[in-house]
Amino acid sequence: MVQRPRGTRDFTPKVMSRRLAFEHLLEERARRHGFSRIQTPVFESLDLFTAKSGPGIVSQLYAFEDKSERPLTLRPELTAPVMRMIAEEGMQMLPRPLRLSYYGQCYRYEESKKGRYREFFQYGVELIGESGPLAEAEVIALAIDMLDACGLENWEIRIGHVGILKGALTGLGLSGETPEGATEPPVASAMRLLDKGDDAGLAELFSSNGINPENAAPLRALSQLEGGRETLGPAREILSSLAGVSLDALDDLQTTLDAVAALAPTPPSLAVDLTVARGLDYYTGMVFEVKVPELGGEGQVLGGGSYKLLHLFGLPDLDPCCGFGLGFDRVLLALEAQAEASGREEVVPGEVDRSGRVAVIPFGIDVSHVLPIVAGLRAGGERVELELRGRKIPKAMKWANSIGCQFTVVVGPRDLESNQAMVKNLESGEQQAVALNSESILKAVQAMR
């Protein structure tokens, strides 16, 4: 028996209807916020991702060569392809800002476990051609709106701004340039040390860069601040106490948070956290992420922020952009766990198709008599299933019932003789004979619904 490759999944009809409902729900929210869907290829040039993330990522890619030895790879994420598309399709000519949304599978070669697959699905958006606190607020508001709309509970959003700690560090005189022979700029080292809580290391780094190590303490205090919007007050006090440090980034974050509060539903938990660094150096401004604690180790379901990547494609004037990626599979896992915990049948709102199906059952007659009726009912918008196995009446009724039909239309020899069909509502048991044509049957079905 040939098995599915590791880290991949099959989706049965029931699961798929859930996934489609979720995708449509996200799509609908994106649409309301003015975002339009795009799509890019599942495989791309290998260079696209090494340019963005460095050569080290190749080991985590499904990279391959085609028959002409072109270096290609299955895409590991969707932001870089979207950036590539903007440049390649000349989208810088479109009215700004661009609001783009996307959805598709991505591939990473890594250990798979629950919530972490080698083939996974990402929904995301990018707002391009406008930056600043209000653009950032629009992006966060959409993220919150989506999670709120899908019924997710008990999620935590953490919002930060890489400019605040970075600004404080450079304000103190720490360099953002990578020195000869080093692997990262001192600012990045300092951010990492702050994140880890390595006070001694930070003080040492300051000393070796000619900065008073006493400055480490207030920065540490800054990075440890935790709480809602009220956190910005103490942050402001600390930053004001440091000579040469700008408050611009903090003001921007304040503006963003105020706008989000007005634009989006109130999330179950919102925290300001200045150490949300999103590890990467292309993030330049606001950064945010969403976690669902009950998912455990793979609990981050969404992440995003402001970044500069379009300069890699010759469009520096479009930087910075702001966007987020939503872990489609992880949100679904969380929704499934929550639905089960609360005994809720429906996992994603709207996943169950409640439009009543119609089963057309030809009994002991040539099917050609009912085919035009099946076509006519379908043309009239009904969801019609034709009984194909020649079952006798009791079996056919049982079958119609088991696949969830609301109506049966039985046509047997007697009906043919009297030119009628028996239409039955399986839920009420109500039954009536109607003329044997799709218009009459359609009318009867609609009347009995």
Place this chain on the structure above:
RNA sequence: GCUGUGAUGGUGUAGGGGUUAGCACGGCAGAUUGUGGUUCUGCCAGCCCGAGUUCGAUUCUCGGUCACGGCCCCA
């Protein structure tokens, strides 16, 4: 990259060195030749793969594969 647990019909499970491998759901057929949901009967369908130990392995051992956890990582 490190580490732990597990794998029995399609699904959920019981069992265990020699068994007709049990049960439930499911699918098919009949009871029931023009009306379903209940019930009854019968049938379908399984020990992940490879090597080893053994007279004999689905059961024990090792390896592989896959899944699920805990760290590391996560563009």
